[in-house]
Amino acid sequence: MNQKKRIEILTRLRDNNPNPTTELNFSNPFELLIAVLLSAQATDVGVNKATGPLFKVANNPADMLALGVEGVKDYIKTIGLFNTKAENVIKTCRMLLELHGGEVPEDRAALEALPGVGRKTANVVLNTAFGWPTIAVDTHIFRVSNRTKFAPGKTVDQVEQRLLKVVPAEFKLDVHHWFILHGRYTCIARKPRCGSCIIEDLCEYKDKIEIE
Template structure:
């Protein structure tokens, strides 16, 4: 795909959604960190249901640490893998207090030093909480990048690096959200809604479903 096509695709997504953001509910970098940690192999809807009860009670490292692992589990037990997630979040709260003055760090290296925080989670925090041009490639972004040919790659890391190189700079900070939303609601895995797609004429997918 050439640069002109990519620019037009992102221009159209920006026109219909000028300020995209995550569908996870949060009001601070720490809340986002907890929400993203809970979201692995879970839906944003499910995470939001849990954090709507958790955050009014505990939304700082100190407050969640005070709940303890068992106390935290009571709030997140509806979420998949809640036992290991509770353990990681409690460990993360302790490290944030002891090593980072209770402040969520703003570098990938420091974020990835936290328990349960991998490259994708770190990228979400860097991009969504701190406005850095990071690309958190999930299944939606991986699919859309390959299917449309915006930035095809055989691995998640390859797609991430190609997107960072190929997405025009003016769209880079918000690109990750546009791609996720497009994959979640339009360019679906089993049957893409090509008939409802605003970039269908630019997309280079050779099996478009237009009826």
């Protein structure tokens, strides 16, 4: 795919959704960190149902730590891998209090050192909470980047590096959210809704499906 086409794709996505954001509910960087940590192999809708009640009683590391592992489990037991995630939440809260004064660090290495937090989660927090032009590659972004030929790669790291290279600076802050939403609602895994896609004429996917 040539750069002119990429810019047109990004321009259309921006015109359609000028101020995109995550569909996870949060009111501060700590809530976002916990929500993203819980979202692995889970839907945003499912995470929001669990974190709504949870954040009402614990929306900072100290209050969350006070709940303990079993207390956190009570709130997140509807989410996949909740046992491991509850343990990681408590360990993360302890580290935030001991090493970062109870604040979520605006630092990639510090974020990735937290239990259950990998590069993707760190990218989301840096982008959405702190406004960094990072691009977190999840299953939706990986699929959209490869299917459209916008930024093909065999691994999520390859796709991320390709996106960082080809996405112009003016689009970098929001491309993460545009591609996630496009992959979640239009360029879906099994039967992409090509007939209702605003970038269909620019997409280089060979097996387009004409479904409204």
